[in-house]
Amino acid sequence: MTWTSTVDPQTYINLRRRLHEIPEPGFKEFKTQALLLDYIHSLPQERIEIRTWRTGILVKVRGAGSEAAGRRIVAYRTDIDGLPIEEQTGYAFASQHPGYMHACGHDLHMAIALGALTETVNREPYQDDVLFIFQPAEEGPGGAKPMLASEQLQDWMPDFIFALHIAPGYPVGTIATRPGTLFAHASMLNIELIGRGGHAAVPQAANDMIVAGAHLITQLQTIVSRNVDPTEGAVVTIGKITGGTKANIIADRVVLEGTIRTLSAASTALVRKRIEAVVRGVEAAYECKASIDYGAHYIHVHNDEAETAELLQFTAEHGLAETVRCEASMVGEDFGFFLERIPGVMFWLGADCSQELHHAELQPKEEAIAHGVSLVSAYLAHKAGVAGAAYEAR
Ligand SMILES: [Zn+2]
Ligand SMILES: [Zn+2]
Known part of the structure; x- marks a missing residue:
């Protein structure tokens, strides 16, 4: 033809x-x-x-x-x-x-x-x-x-x-x-951390979510490098951080927004399980409340x-x-x-x-x-x- x-x-x-x-x-x-x-x-x-x-x-x-x-x-x-x-x-x-x-x-x-x-x-x-x-x-x-x-x-x-x-x-x-x-399985990743705000000069009375969020972002990087089969690959990207109001105020809330990409449903399940474990760890270590929302998911x-x-x-x-x-x-x-x-x-x-x-x-x-x-x-x-x-x- x-x-x-x-x-x-x-x-x-x-x-x-x-x-x-x-x-x-x-x-x-x-x-x-x-x-x-x-x-x-x-x-x-x-x-x-x-x-x-x-x-x-x-x-x-x-x-x-x-x-x-x-x-x-x-x-x-x-x-x-x-x-x-x-x-x-x-x-x-x-x-x-x-x-x-x-x-x-x-x-x-x-x-x-x-x-x-x-x-x-x-x-x-x-x-x-x-x-x-x-x-x-x-x-x-x-x-x-x-x-x-x-x-x-x-x-x-x-x-x-x-x-x-x-x-x-x-x-x-x-x-x-x-x-x-x-093309990959793709889902959103929204994590909210809630702590206790306060004066920048009185950190002992507050619970700083900027510090907790910074540690969380660093730990999330270990999921792809240390947990996912390297021959399969995956992506965990945090593309946006929102938190804090002013230089001399300790932030009581930080929101991380990102995306997860994998090539199999099993990898998605593994990545999510590890994210949840890491987030629970940050919650315990920084005495804060965390919630995770995966939003829209494309298979x-x-x-x-x-x-x-x-x-x-x-x-x-x-x-x-x-x-x-x-x-x-x-x-x-x-x-x-x-x-x-x-x-x-x-x-x-x-x-x-x-x-x-x-x-x-x-x-x-x-x-x-x-x-x-x-x-x-x-x-x-x-x-x-x-x-x-x-x-x-x-
Ligand atoms: Zn597009
Ligand atoms: Zn397109």
Whole structure:
């Protein structure tokens, strides 16, 4: 199969730029949802069904196969939210929302989804239904899990699902993935220490939580270095400390905020057990009260082995991309919740830029959009057109 676009790829670049201007936080993607719906409504509607869930959208393109013959649903998912980052790209189409930016490439992901939707609608019906999932709140608090539980998705539950994430480190035209764990288990880590405040010059009458917090942070570093299997790896990062009010007052409260990343559920359990032990130790040593909150937890992105092999083989055979088998990354992604329930695969899409994801100057190459559209479109056609039992029976 070769894939020729039915629409000038500049259309999708323009859509990306319009989406880039309006980044919004999770579950507040109101303008984004309106822009997406506006475009979706401009397509031929005969075979399309649209549902909304909160700020998300589901678009189903009906296939030609009969239900009796086992018509399936094959799905492609994009995330739609931005990040609380002040943009510094200097783009003419830079964010118009102060303090927010599409710094994780979700604007490209959406443009690719709109492109693949257009390409699917513009062709003769495939055998199976094709479902496009526009999922809110990937960066937090997490849209995938509640979306999977939503009424809107229950009778449209896909039989196969895939998704991509742009990768600054790979050239345009390349995809990278691996069977099994691609992205980490990720959870937040919030620890609050409560002691007794007082005058800076009378420490014996107080119970200093700055000192307790400093010891706790140091001890947390021993978990990855001394408890976790070094061949497995893990991350415990404290990214924010809040405590104290003034130089001459002993702080009665310190809050540490961070994240935990591991590559297995067993490692997460081990890391949490050790955090709890270390925190109990600090509590005893500094006679304070401590509480731990893990907040939102994203399970790992675990690629189905057979689906990963099929994607890589199809892509290479049809010259749709250079394929790389990559290592697992400590990135978190709530697409893991889809893969927990539905067989499928996620992959990196080369977007070739020097900045990392979540960087204020992130400038992925826009050529990645046309590449993504043809790759996703061709793979949807493959999965929906020839993979189903119904198609073989025809
Ligand atoms: Zn991100
Ligand atoms: Zn992302």
